[in-house]
Amino acid sequence: MAQPAKVLVNGLEMEYEDSGGEGITLLLEAGGSAGMDDWQSIYPALAKQYRVIRYSRLGNGRSAPIEKNYSSEEYADEAKALLQALKVDTPVVYIAHSYGAYIARVFAARYPQDVVALMLVEPASEHDVDIMRAIDLVQAEKEIAQVKLDDMRGGMSNQYLDFWAKRPLPDYPAIPDIPVTVIASVKKYDDPPLLFFTDEARKMWGELHSHWAKTFPQGRAVLTDQSYHYPQKDEPDMVIKEIVRLVQQVITAKSHK
Template sequence: MNKHLFTRFYFALLIMAVSCQSSSKENSNDSASSNDSTNGQSIKPIESSYADVNGLKMYYEVYGKGKPIVLLHGSFMTIPLNWSHIIPLFAKHRKVIVAEMQGHGRTREIDRPYSYEGMADDVSGLLKHLKIDSADILGYSMGGGIAFQMAVRHPEQVRRLVVLSGSYKHDGWWPDVEASFATINADMFKGSPIEKQYDSLGNDPNHFQEFVKKVMSIDLKPYDWSKEVINIKAPMFIAIGDADGIKYEHALELFRAKGGGKMGDIHGMPKSRLAIIPGTTHIGMMYRTDWLIPMITDFLDSDLNTTPPTF
């Protein structure tokens, strides 16, 4: 990836962080740090605490009432950075569970390598802690990989799966994007909201470089979960941007394996769904709420009748 291209990618991360930060409270030590407003009404978590799972004290928040949905954030993100503008949209009709993964935000680092599998086990442990038998799982970017592994490793806990801009094998990214992962380091986040929130949430600033290195480690080694992901029983909604870092073919390959690629008027509709969002980048995916929330809600609420219509 050339220097100018990476610079654009890096500043896109910062723009995302700044935008999310501006819609969340500046006091990051407040347990209601994901406060936002919708229709002039403030929204606060009905529960915020720590769950003891797999050696972690995992920070989580719960909002709203109804069928549970778990939101899994992207790399370097926290609850307020990734979800402050999205929580109120789901919390109108659902119980929304948000957590911070290993080393992120208020979930402190432990002596354990980062892995999608390990973080999926942590999410499973959180659901058990909350006494929730199964939930809809929504993951973005890194969270999408965690969501895939959650459905592979803990299928009984996953009702439906939503993956936004996520991959299930390392070469699901465009080649220049995959090549860029090895160049990302802590110096590139100097003075950014990502670094500032890392510090303000009580983490040791001297460990920020180690944190960035550990987060990137999960994408620096080859992985391919194709066989396992194809066998996931839970219906899935896959969404990528038309200018995403994820290859079209990557999403299409999975969608075809899940019954897509056929005329629904003849063969019936597949239980899984695919969306390629126009005019949308990897970072920009999180700002297409006007399009994504209705599509995701329709998917989660649908009875997924696969029978072709009769005339």
């Protein structure tokens, strides 16, 4: 298996790992300020079956630092540039965690010819804070304001500015009719730190992502009560099983054309 390497993307070094396998290519997009290590729990197993590419966005992991605010559109363009640099000439199964879902959704709409399937794992959504507001508007505004301050004070990666903008993101049919799987956690918290983690919010979170996935003709929602925000770490076998299922869906669809 190949070791982590670096490639120039728009003149800056980007860290990546490419398993070099044949057939279907999986592109793994990390969440938040995470680097490609976000996927360590499932990467080795997937790399035995497919060509798997994972990378750290500029500003994250061991990629070059950045001195500007990035939008999901710019990150999507850099994912495209990475695939070109690695000479990936077939559509990928795009697998994204958390904030990475912003990038994957933009990418799928912007470069539909380059995506053959989409998987979003605990995806951040432009509608998630609406859940808090629907439960208790006054308390929600207090909590949201504090979380924003904590994010900035904690030196989080600048994609959080994009995250808090809550701009509308592409849905179906802006994202074409491709196989789509969403994995979302509805596990309840013993002591919810925010409205967002209350039992009522967990239920609404599951409904939000179930509805989103099912707007796609080939959509599927998987709700888990066995892990919180990192199913790929807490339930790696389940996530791998769903990825294998998604890939098989792609292969079956190709065989029927």
